[in-house]
Amino acid sequence: MRISRQLPIILILISILGYTVSFSQVDRYRRNNRLESRIAYIPPVGMLKVISLDYKGIVSKLLLFRGMVYYGERQEQNVRQDLPWMYNSFEASTTLDPYNIDSYYFAQATLPWDGMVAETNRILERGMKHRDWDFYIPFFIGFNHFHFLGDDAKAAEYFDIAAKLNPALIELSLKFHYRANQIPVAIAILEELYSKINNEEIRKNITTRIEAYTGADTLYKGVQAYKKRYNNIPHPLNQLIVRGIIEEIPKDPYGGEFYYDAKEDRIKTTSNFLFKK
Numbered sequence: 001m002r003i004s005r006q007l008p009i010i011l012i013l014i015s016i017l018g019y020t021v022s023f024s025q026v027d028r029y030r031r032n033n034r035l036e037s038r039i040a041y042i043p044p045v046g047m048l049k050v051i052s053l054d055y056k057g058i059v060s061k062l063l064l065f066r067g068m069v070y071y072g073e074r075q076e077q078n079v080r081q082d083l084p085w086m087y088n089s090f091e092a093s094t095t096l097d098p099y100n101i102d103s104y105y106f107a108q109a110t111l112p113w114d115g116m117v118a119e120t121n122r123i124l125e126r127g128m129k130h131r132d133w134d135f136y137i138p139f140f141i142g143f144n145h146f147h148f149l150g151d152d153a154k155a156a157e158y159f160d161i162a163a164k165l166n167p168a169l170i171e172l173s174l175k176f177h178y179r180a181n182q183i184p185v186a187i188a189i190l191e192e193l194y195s196k197i198n199n200e201e202i203r204k205n206i207t208t209r210i211e212a213y214t215g216a217d218t219l220y221k222g223v224q225a226y227k228k229r230y231n232n233i234p235h236p237l238n239q240l241i242v243r244g245i246i247e248e249i250p251k252d253p254y255g256g257e258f259y260y261d262a263k264e265d266r267i268k269t270t271s272n273f274l275f276k277k
Contacts, residue, residue: 042088045095052096060097063089064106071110087111087119094123098130108140117148128161135165142176152180160189174209181266183217208253209273215250216258216267222246223260223267233262 042063043051052059067089074081090107093100104127111120121144127137142158145151156176163169170193177186187210194206222240227233230243237260240246252258256271 042085042092045092048092048096056096057100060093060100060103063093063096064100064103067093068106081110081114083111083114083116087116087123090123094126098126101127101131101134104131104137104140108144112144112148117144120144133165135162135169138162138165139169142172146176152176153182156180156182156185178213178216179266181220183213183220187213187217211253212269212273215252216269218246218250219258219260220267233260235260 042048048059049056067086070089071081071086087107090103090111093103094107097103104124107120107123111117111123121141124137124141124144127134128141131137138158138161142155142162145158146155153176156173156179159169159173159176163173170189174186174189177183177189190206190210190213194203194210197203197206219237219240222245223234223237225245226240226243229245234240234243234245237249237258241248250258252269252271254269254271254273254275256269258267258269260266261268
């Protein structure tokens with residue numbers, strides 16, 4: 001009776017032991033007989049579409065799997081990747097099955113970090129067209145434009161799309177419109193958001209942000225007018241009043257002070273648009 005109660009535990013322990021031994025044998029074999037990473041020929045996508053018949057989804061996953069194995073082997077051996085081959089693999093995989101999310105995610109996790117940013121974005125654009133509910137894909141494209149290409153305006157464009165699918169990303173969208181000196185666009189987004197929300201506390205926060213952005217926009221336009229007229233920057237910003245370009249320096253409703261960052265050509269504030277705690 002006692003043995004029968006302990007039998008399941010004994011069987012589990014035996015199974016774990018067997019798995020451990022088997023795994024160690026497989027791992028030892030793999031290490032002692034390391035496979036050389038071979039580049040398999042990838043036929044043109046048009047040909048793949050024909051020969052894969054009704055199994056395009058399966059072929060798509062096989063291409064992804066081969067790409068992942070190849071990448072893992074090369075990483076383990078610390079050998080440089082054949083990026084064009086990897087790109088062709090992901091391109092073919094997502095063409096055969098444009099809904100194969102794993103191919104998009106793995107392409108994003110590998111290619112742009114080795115310089116293939118434009119190629120990655122082309123693949124992701126396909127995903128955005130077909131997986132039009134997936135906010136991650138436009139988010140990835142926006143990230144690539146910001147992080148790798150330094151294009152805040154393009155980043156804002158894709159973060160807008162992502163934010164429409166996931167409202168939690170609206171703050172990110174606003175931030176990059178602001179970084180790109182597209183402050184009126186950011187204000188328009190806030191005004192639209194204000195019209196759709198009934199919560200008074202949230203509306204109050206939106207009003208404060210609109211006031212801050214409006215002040216920053218006034219100063220930025222004033223700086224551009226000053227630069228055009230005097231071929232110089234106003235330092236301090238009070239020069240805008242002295243020269244009659246604006247009547248007063250707007251106040252930051254968050255309690256900070258506006259200033260002009262000439263290096264980034266942007267109006268900033270010491271509050272970073274946050275109330276002090």
